[in-house]
Amino acid sequence: MNSTGFDLTEADKIRNFVLMNLPADQQEEYYNKYWHPIELDTEESNEYHVSEFIRNYLTFKLKKVPAMGKVYLVFKRFIEQKKMTTEAVLQDLLKYAGYEKQIRSAHSQSDKVNVLLKRLAVLEVNVTRPFILPLFDYWQEGKVSANEVAAVLGSIESYIFRRLICGMQNNSLNKLFATLFSDFLKYVNQSDNYVDIINYLLLSKTEVSHFPTDDEFAESIETRDAYNMRQQTKYYIFDRLENQDSLERVNVIEEMQNNRFTIEHIMPQTLSSAWKNELGDDCQSIYDRWDNRLANLTLTAYNSSYSNKSFYEKKTAENGFDNSGFRLNDFVKGCDQWTEKELIERSELLKQRALKLWPMSSSNFQTKVVENEVYGLDDDNNYANVKIASYSLMNTPYKLPKRTWKEMYIGVVRALYELDAAPICQLIAGDRTPLEKILLDHQEKGFSQVAEGVYLYTLTDNWHKIHRLRDLFDFYGINQSELQFEVGAGARKYA
Structure with missing residues (x-):
């Protein structure tokens, strides 16, 4: 428990992790110099806000949203993999905590930006924070202007509000804003119109993530x-x-x-x-x-x-x-x-x-051909006429000698079966919704063998393969982002 008598928050655990292994005098120095200011900048009166801030920090760093109850574990693994020193970690957190304070209080160096931040605050769309935090850092580094930041936030506001009025679910927005800034960085060498790039990315979203039209x-x-x-x-x-x-x-x-x-x-x-x-x-x-x-x-x-x-x-x-x-x-x-x-x-x-x-965003940006982009199963792509080079499942890479989506499809289902056969056996036994008729215990036309007594329907296009994999991952309770594809040029968005 912490000093208030309640269970340790994720932020408490992270504080202990970064400070407890230091000499006593250095613990006090780093607490006063870094951790306490981080708490002040992220609302010290509510310890949950520190945990939420670190969750947002990890989201844009890792391009996926950690569960709130696992923020400490994800942070610990992130730091260990990056091999960052304690002071470097705290310096980086303090920098972004400063941006968090500016965003939360709508008190940046630009009045135009502050107006947009206030309006977004009224809408209570904290899901945008993993995008706005690195955008502020980009702005601080002089790589984007205040007017551009304001224009980008205006596009975000229209996108969010149009979806709200149209009654669209916000579940898909966690993934979108977790990756929007990193997606933006992929294209900054192709155009100096940064607003156009962001608008292009928002307009390219489809299905549950799409930008509602004027009609x-x-x-x-x-x-x-x-x-x-x-x-x-x-x-x-x-x-x-x-x-x-x-x-x-x-x-x-x-x-x-x-x-x-x-x-x-x-x-x-x-x-x-x-x-x-x-x-x-x-x-x-x-x-x-x-x-x-x-x-x-x-x-x-x-x-x-x-x-x-x-x-x-x-x-x-x-x-x-x-x-x-x-x-x-x-x-x-x-x-x-x-x-x-x-x-x-x-x-x-x-x-x-x-x-x-709340205008519809527009963009004149056109992407140049990029070889071997990496996409997740949860990305809005249908991969029509796109070659797959390889895939990674739960951080394990797999080669594809034939470079076919069918080969990947069979391989992923086989790996899931080897991981845990019970869900697939359950589907074969009859509990197929929404996976009706894609798995059988015997050979039929259009089915390929995955394992002994397991046959998968593979006579289908890439769009259906992707959607059935999404359904299967949901059935297993596995995050769709655990499956990544390396594909050739021209990964197409849904029409």
Whole structure:
């Protein structure tokens, strides 16, 4: 246990690891010179933040996310493999802890960057930290400008928010941001437009990681239940829609947090007879369709006085929409009624504003042919028309004399069977979902022998081989990044 009586955190274990083998006087010196400042820079009041910071540090160093409960073990192995001295380790951690403090407090040397950091902080997207930390180091070294950093963070913000509004899962983002900076470094010798490279990498993501298109985003902005989004997201979206990029700002977030500003349903949540008359015979379907959509929501400081009054009363009352200072109410002021026609018009207005505030990234960057790139099973590639040179499974390299994906496919499944036969036997016995019919205990057309009584369906394209391997790794509970491919030029992204 630590000094507070609780179990040791991962950070506690790492501190002990780097300090305990030193002479007593040096322990104190290094603690005061390095470790304590690291704690201060990563929020000393909450020891979890030190562990989280070191986890992010390891993520961009190793290009994979360690489990929180294994941060100490991964750190220990990392240091031992790198053969770093204790002081070198602490110096490096302290440098990045300084960046962590700048990022967390949105207090860098650039006002433009700080604005973006504040907005990302409201979104609570700590998953981006393993990318932003090395980006700050690159900036500190003078290799990228403040304007470029701000532009990159803007692209990240659009990517994250569009995905959030479109209801896309964030599980895939851990891998993306673990490798985004290292992927960026592969191409810096091919272009001096660093923003273009980052945008190219974001736009190249597919399937669960893809960058939502304008059409996808616009449809979700219109149809999403914005009222029942998590509170932090509502703070963020109403702040951006109200203030946009104006220097004359209303402190929407703080006022919403203090309940001085609230979200108002223009068409109320309970329809009075007056509202039913105003909406017409189709009032119920209009209500069901538009009640919690963004087009029917706005900001007010007088929510309790609005209740379910008629639109005319809400508009012309002493503190009604006509007297509102919110930009979000400018359109409402110009309306004489609030029917589906006005809801559709305001929805279109908000969609256009959203497309401007969260633009689709663009890039003119084109990669040059690179021989023998290394990709993981968890990378978004289909490897169409690509030769495989070799592969590595759990850090064990394997040669491929025939250089075929079929050869790799059989070899990986054989290795898994030798590692633990039970899961494959379970699949053969009938528990195949989502691995239906790829494993049998007897020979059939299209099947290749893997082991005695184990046959794998191999008469399939690379895309299906990759997806079946992903399913199999998930079934085994093995991280997909444990399988790496060395491939020839032209590894293609999914169309």
